[in-house]
Amino acid sequence: MAEKRHMNRNSWFGRLQTLPTHYIFMLTDKEVKHIANLARIKISEKEEKSLKKDLSSILEYIEKLNEIDTTGVEPLYQTTGLVNSFRKDEPRGEFKMDENLNEKLIGQAPRKENRFIKVGSVFEKNK
Amino acid sequence: MNNGYTIKDIRDGLAKGHFTAEEIFKKYSDKIKKENKKLNAYLSVFENYKLETENSTAMPLWGVPCAIKDNVLIEGTITTAGSKILKNYISAYDAAVIKKLRQTGATFLGKTNMDEFAMGSSTENSAYGVTKNPHDITRVPGGSSGGSAAAVAADLAVFALGSDTGGSIRQPASLCGVVGLKPTYGRVSRHGLVALASSLDQIGPITKNVYDSALVLGAISGHDIFDSTTVPGIVPDYTKNLTKDIKGLRVGVPKEFFGEGLEDEVNQKVRESISKLKDMGCEIVDISLPHSKYALAAYYIIVPCEASANLARFDGIRYGHSSKEAKTLLDTYTESRSEGFGAEPKRRIMLGTYALSSGYYDAYYLKAQKIRALIKKDFDNAFNLSTGGVDVIVGPTSPGTAFKIGEKASDPLSLYLSDIYTVPVNLAGIPALSLPCGKGRKSNLPVGFQIIGRPFDEETVLRVSYQLEQALK
Numbered sequence: 001m002a003e004k005r006h007m008n009r010n011s012w013f014g015r016l017q018t019l020p021t022h023y024i025f026m027l028t029d030k031e032v033k034h035i036a037n038l039a040r041i042k043i044s045e046k047e048e049k050s051l052k053k054d055l056s057s058i059l060e061y062i063e064k065l066n067e068i069d070t071t072g073v074e075p076l077y078q079t080t081g082l083v084n085s086f087r088k089d090e091p092r093g094e095f096k097m098d099e100n101l102n103e104k105l106i107g108q109a110p111r112k113e114n115r116f117i118k119v120g121s122v123f124e125k126n127k
Numbered sequence: 128m129n130n131g132y133t134i135k136d137i138r139d140g141l142a143k144g145h146f147t148a149e150e151i152f153k154k155y156s157d158k159i160k161k162e163n164k165k166l167n168a169y170l171s172v173f174e175n176y177k178l179e180t181e182n183s184t185a186m187p188l189w190g191v192p193c194a195i196k197d198n199v200l201i202e203g204t205i206t207t208a209g210s211k212i213l214k215n216y217i218s219a220y221d222a223a224v225i226k227k228l229r230q231t232g233a234t235f236l237g238k239t240n241m242d243e244f245a246m247g248s249s250t251e252n253s254a255y256g257v258t259k260n261p262h263d264i265t266r267v268p269g270g271s272s273g274g275s276a277a278a279v280a281a282d283l284a285v286f287a288l289g290s291d292t293g294g295s296i297r298q299p300a301s302l303c304g305v306v307g308l309k310p311t312y313g314r315v316s317r318h319g320l321v322a323l324a325s326s327l328d329q330i331g332p333i334t335k336n337v338y339d340s341a342l343v344l345g346a347i348s349g350h351d352i353f354d355s356t357t358v359p360g361i362v363p364d365y366t367k368n369l370t371k372d373i374k375g376l377r378v379g380v381p382k383e384f385f386g387e388g389l390e391d392e393v394n395q396k397v398r399e400s401i402s403k404l405k406d407m408g409c410e411i412v413d414i415s416l417p418h419s420k421y422a423l424a425a426y427y428i429i430v431p432c433e434a435s436a437n438l439a440r441f442d443g444i445r446y447g448h449s450s451k452e453a454k455t456l457l458d459t460y461t462e463s464r465s466e467g468f469g470a471e472p473k474r475r476i477m478l479g480t481y482a483l484s485s486g487y488y489d490a491y492y493l494k495a496q497k498i499r500a501l502i503k504k505d506f507d508n509a510f511n512l513s514t515g516g517v518d519v520i521v522g523p524t525s526p527g528t529a530f531k532i533g534e535k536a537s538d539p540l541s542l543y544l545s546d547i548y549t550v551p552v553n554l555a556g557i558p559a560l561s562l563p564c565g566k567g568r569k570s571n572l573p574v575g576f577q578i579i580g581r582p583f584d585e586e587t588v589l590r591v592s593y594q595l596e597q598a599l600k
Contacts, residue, residue, distance in 0.1 A: 031481075039435065039480040040457075041473055042441075042465035055481065061540055062424045065494055068501070075496035076503055078326050079556025079582070080313035085355035086135055086334055097523065104219040110449035119444055120456040 027052050027058035129423075134339045137191045141182065150192030152176040152234050155192045158467045159236060159283050167258045168268075170197050170275040171205055172237035180232055187233025187342055194284035196275050197238035198245055199330065201225050208321040209241040209253040209271075212441050212448045212467030219262025222319020223354065224288060224330050224347045225390030231346040236284055239274030243469045244438065245295055245323045248272050251536055252471045259532070260303060266529040275333045276303040286334045286343055290320055290536045292327045293426055294525070294549025297561035300333055301524035301575020304563045305594070306466045307333045308340045309549075311583045312556035313358045315344075316351030323434035325554045340560065341365035344585060356514040358583070368586055369593040373409030376591065377517040379509050381416045384522035384548050396574040398522030399563045403598050404521070404591070412517050416505040421498050422551035423543060428482055428495035429554075435479030438472060444560040469474055474539065503555040510581045519591050523548055524561040524575030548577060556583045564599060 032052045036043045043051065095101055102115060111118040132140075132151075140146050153176065162168050182189045195201060198208040199220035202225075207213045221229070228235075238494070242252035250258040250273030258273045260266040261281035268277040272289030276299035279287050289296040291309035300307025308331045322328060332343035348362040380401060385394060398513035405411050437558045443449035443463025450462035468476070482491035510516045525545050533544040552559045557579060564576035576595070 006145075013400075016279055027481075032477075035477050035481045035484070035507065038484060040439075040464055042461040042462040043473070047470075047473070049383060050470075051474060051477055058478060060428060062428055062491070065421055065424050065428075065498055068418070068421060068498060070494060070497035072502070073497040073500055075493055076500035077393075077496055078312075079357055079503065080356055082313070082356065083359060085354045088356075099599045108215075108217065108446035109444065110446075111269055113250065120459050121452060122456050124455055 024054045025063065027059070130335050131283050133335050134188065134191050134285055134342055135348050136248045137285055138187075140191075141190050148182070148234065149180055151190065152192050152236070155236055155284065162281065162283060163364065164275050165259065165264060166277050166281055166283070167256050167263060168239055168274045169194065169237045169241050170207060170209075170255055170274065170282065173204065173235055174347040176234065176236070178232070178234055181233070186230070186232035188228065188346055189299060190234065191232070192234045192236045192551045193228065193285040194236050194239050194275055195225070196241055196272050196287070196289050198290060199224060199240060200319040200321075201235060201289060203240070206238065206240070206321065207255070209250075209255065210467065210469065210472070211254040212463070213321075214254075214448065216446055218319075221320065221525040223316035223351045225319065227347050227349070233346075236307045239278055239287060241274055242271035242471070244434070244469045245271040245290055245325075246475055248294065248298055248433070248542055249530075249535065249589055250274060250530075251532065252469060254469055257532055260529045262304060263529065265531055267302070267532055269302035270526070271295040271299075272307075272333065273299045276300050276305055276307065279303070279305045279333050279335060286332055286339055286450050288343075288347070289331055289333050290323075290328060291549075291553065292323045292329075292430065293323070294546040296331045296333060297549050297559060297575065297577060298525045298546060300561040301577075302565075302573065304566075304573030305333055306337055306340050306560065306562055307331065308585070308589075309552065309558060310344060310348065310585060311558045312553075313356050314348050314558070314583065314585070316349070316354040316357050318351055318353035322437040324430040325437065326429065326433060329553075336598050337560070338369065339367060339587060341360045341369060341589045341593070344589075356416050359581065363586060365586060365589055368590055371590055372408075373404075373591055374392070375595050376409045376519065376587075378404050378409045378411055378591070379412050379414040379517035379520040381414050381419065381509070381520060381522060383416050383419045388521060388526045388547070390527045390546065390567070391529060392569045393523050393525075393574050395568060397521075397576055400576045400595060400599065401521060404595060406509065407590075407594065407598060414509050414517060416502075416509060416519065416551065418498065418501040418505050419551045422502055422554055423547055425495040425498040425502070426550045426554060427543060428491045428497065431475040432483050432492050433479070433481030434472070435476045435483065438468075438476055441467065443467070443507050471539070493599055499515070502551055504556045506551075506557060506579075516563060518580075518587055520579040522577050524577040525549070526571035528567050528570045528574060552579055557582050558588050560592050561586050562596055563597075
């Protein structure tokens, strides 16, 4: 199972080769950078090093799940057994749109103008 | 250590006119002012006593001052969730549990310290400094609800609310020598709780005794249209059957909870409690939960995955910390999150993002949810009465007693292991309580005894806990 998974790894993570069964799990620098980008977190070089070490050791620990054959097992996403929990589609009426509520909801935006939240530009200006 | 007032003490004192609700609130406020510096249990304190309703027997918590974990919203006050990213965040509304506590007359003393976004087992991950264990201030109180557990243990609150995703109520309760209850998933609304892992999170009481636990659980339980995982139906009076005889109840002892890593003094105390239950007429049954040893590994996939999605809302745009350095929209995201999140949230967001990234879903999240099904099935089998199953399952809450501050800080994995007996319970969505069962012979620190029940059978869990508590006195 473990071997099979490693063969399925995507090539853009820079690791195509099947790894030996007994190895110390180690993410590559490229992988760590790629994950940080996906997670929208800027990380320093120092953080990159420690994250690489920590994540690798946790992933190695997680490998032990592959000891169990889960063929045919239905995944369990929640435990209450509730299916389709509906409520009436009616206005709740407990919030009134006034200046007070406006302040509560918009007032905490770091950058704003009147009742609007200001957002930075998607593109950088040409230098 | 003096345990201070229980809910019953407060109610009796109010009824007999020994003090007014305002006086008792003030008494606690003053005590917090004096002693919180030493413990750092509270992050913020509400100075003003506020109680507009009249005392009545229909309000079982009227005039009882309590503490709230700082990931539960109280309208108009700051909620940090232990994170710098929410340093100035003012709650826009009351959480469902706060509404319910108000309806039953409780008063709020303040918000308690916690690991950042409830990620941790020691409160060392709080952006606002570690909370100290009242039994030994060189040690951690456990976590992530460490502030709530320490506040109750030091009598800086009559009771507190915590949240439990993998042991965050029970483990600190165990390390601080108080009672902590994680209700069944679906019992208590999480509306207004800062989410960590939505398929596991549950709010519950931390109290000085089992009776109080039953009382507070009754007050906060019930269906809520704003949390679609809460189940409809009537909430029982959890205090009603506490004294009903437990003779003949079948108590399961899973062999997997007594393996490698369990400290001798914890083992000894837990075994003593099991003997006590036997003396009280319970039938002790050896059982096996064969997949529980995989629970922690599955948990450390499921939680980071769900957390990485839940924490995506912190974008530096609508609320929370926003980087001053950012030029473009993307910079606003990456730099605000980089500056605002501490090391553990970063670690877990990264781990979850990795596990959910293209091509990895089957290998990690799906695999973990399949293991989760097997763990749940183990519990179902153990509780199945038609095949000679048990009524409750017991064992240690945590493998050890309170550890030194800094002792496990450098190795996240060793810290994760302190939740090894609590995590399977969250994955199965069932209720469990940690009861103080004495102090370790070597460390002289509190040991917690965990009592696990069937889904929505908090009544039996509380009943066994209550009677064992009396027997251990």
